[in-house]
Amino acid sequence: MEKVVIKSTADKGRGLYATELIPDGTTIFEEKPLVSCQYSWNTAYGYLACEYCLGPLETAERNVQRLANDPNIMLPRAECCPVEANLVNHTKCVQCGVLYCSSECLNEAQNRYHATICLGAEVHNEQHPVNVLVDFWKKMHYPPETCGIMLFVKIVGLFRQTADLQALQAQLQDFVHKSVNEDLLIFHKMLGEKFTHQIEQLYQLFCSAFNIESDDRLSWLTPEGFKSLIALVGTNGQGIGTSSFGDWVKNVGACKMEDKERQAVDELIDDLYSKMDDVVGTFLNNEGSALYPKQSKINHSCAPNAETVFPHSNHILALRATRDIQPGEEICISYLDECNAQRSRHTRQKILKEYYLFVCQCEKCESQITDPDETSEDEDDDDDMEDSD
Numbered sequence: 101m102e103k104v105v106i107k108s109t110a111d112k113g114r115g116l117y118a119t120e121l122i123p124d125g126t127t128i129f130e131e132k133p134l135v136s137c138q139y140s141w142n143t144a145y146g147y148l149a150c151e152y153c154l155g156p157l158e159t160a161e162r163n164v165q166r167l168a169n170d171p172n173i174m175l176p177r178a179e180c181c182p183v184e185a186n187l188v189n190h191t192k193c194v195q196c197g198v199l200y201c202s203s204e205c206l207n208e209a210q211n212r213y214h215a216t217i218c219l220g221a222e223v224h225n226e227q228h229p230v231n232v233l234v235d236f237w238k239k240m241h242y243p244p245e246t247c248g249i250m251l252f253v254k255i256v257g258l259f260r261q262t263a264d265l266q267a268l269q270a271q272l273q274d275f276v277h278k279s280v281n282e283d284l285l286i287f288h289k290m291l292g293e294k295f296t297h298q299i300e301q302l303y304q305l306f307c308s309a310f311n312i313e314s315d316d317r318l319s320w321l322t323p324e325g326f327k328s329l330i331a332l333v334g335t336n337g338q339g340i341g342t343s344s345f346g347d348w349v350k351n352v353g354a355c356k357m358e359d360k361e362r363q364a365v366d367e368l369i370d371d372l373y374s375k376m377d378d379v380v381g382t383f384l385n386n387e388g389s390a391l392y393p394k395q396s397k398i399n400h401s402c403a404p405n406a407e408t409v410f411p412h413s414n415h416i417l418a419l420r421a422t423r424d425i426q427p428g429e430e431i432c433i434s435y436l437d438e439c440n441a442q443r444s445r446h447t448r449q450k451i452l453k454e455y456y457l458f459v460c461q462c463e464k465c466e467s468q469i470t471d472p473d474e475t476s477e478d479e480d481d482d483d484d485m486e487d488s489d
């Protein structure tokens with residue numbers, strides 16, 4: 101039996117509820133996305149990930165050499181790098197050369213969307229309409245990226261290739277969908293004020309890249325349909341980060357070793373993180389985003405009982421209990437990062453309203469309803485947020 105069921109309430113809409121006692125640490129479910137993609141700048145800067153599953157394609161050693169800009173770095177314990185053993189399985193699309201971690205990923209991509217959006221020999225032609233579109237998007241959306249244009253491109257491929265058009269339409273419609281007025285707000289949040297003026301141009305580029313007007317399967321991609329799709333991705337897109345060096349660090353940490361070796365390894369890791377920080381700052385991971393049908397039904401709580409993780413270092417998402425969950429209890433994650441989750445009710449509500457467009461009605465917020473509407477000193481420092489009130 102499934103550990104969760106989807107139910108609706110008047111205040112929060114659909115949500116996930118436990119059907120049985122779920123002990124702390126349990127993986128509640130794992131889920132593949134409807135579609136996922138690496139961010140365009142992340143790809144352009146040479147972060148090497150599988151086109152289908154975003155799994156890292158570089159060994160941990162090669163990864164850290166690149167990110168620290170030092171080809172002489174050597175890592176001990178190569179067996180702790182999962183990519184090392186999989187190098188023989190790496191493959192590519194024979195038409196365009198895009199890379200995959202396995203023939204399974206290549207086949208999935210081909211069968212689901214890639215066959216109809218592959219640029220073939222035109223892949224490096226800057227004048228190709230799809231490359232013009234990607235370039236336009238990159239200029240609108242500098243790092244840190246929060247949304248990938250390739251999600252939209254792949255959705256076009258899904259529509260062109262699906263054997264069950266109605267089922268795909270229903271899958272997309274099943275994601276949370278905001279009203280058109282809210283759509284406009286979401287554009288602002290995703291891409292900044294400038295974006296609203298560029299939406300028409302983006303739509304025109306999208307049309308010319310995919311001949312939308314003459315494709316029956318894409319007839320829903322009217323200017324309004326396109327805006328709604330952007331809003332859908334903006335409200336439901338889940339960020340993904342993968343890293344072969346990160347995996348190596350985790351695996352080395354779990355190895356049994358003598359104290360002396362442990363100390364040397366720990367010092368090496370600290371040193372490497374500091375070197376990478378000097379070169380790439382916080383941009384350590386292959387980054388992208390994805391749409392998950394089940395995960396997108398999970399509501400937010402400021403006192404969550406679960407978290408989303410990526411246990412296989414690819415786009416497969418797992419929901420994990422962070423405490424015991426009772427039968428019938430709602431399962432919630434936090435949409436806020438750790439720092440913002442610690443802030444006052446007033447500030448948490450402000451961020452959720454500003455960036456996620458809802459008034460939080462979680463148990464913690466309800467229990468703090470009489471708290472004064474004030475912010476602590478560090479919150480006052482956050483000028484942007486406070487000023488935008």
Ligand SMILES: C[S@@+](CC[C@H](N)C(=O)[O-])C[C@H]1O[C@@H](n2cnc3c(N)ncnc32)[C@H](O)[C@@H]1O
Pocket residue numbers: 111112113114115275276335336395396397398399400401456457458459460461462
């Ligand atoms: C990713 S969806 C979650 C599933 C959604 N409830 C549904 O019906 O599909 C996020 C939306 O759920 C609602 N939501 C999530 N957490 C909430 C909370 N703590 N209080 C009120 N509404 C919430 C908001 O409308 C938010 O935009």
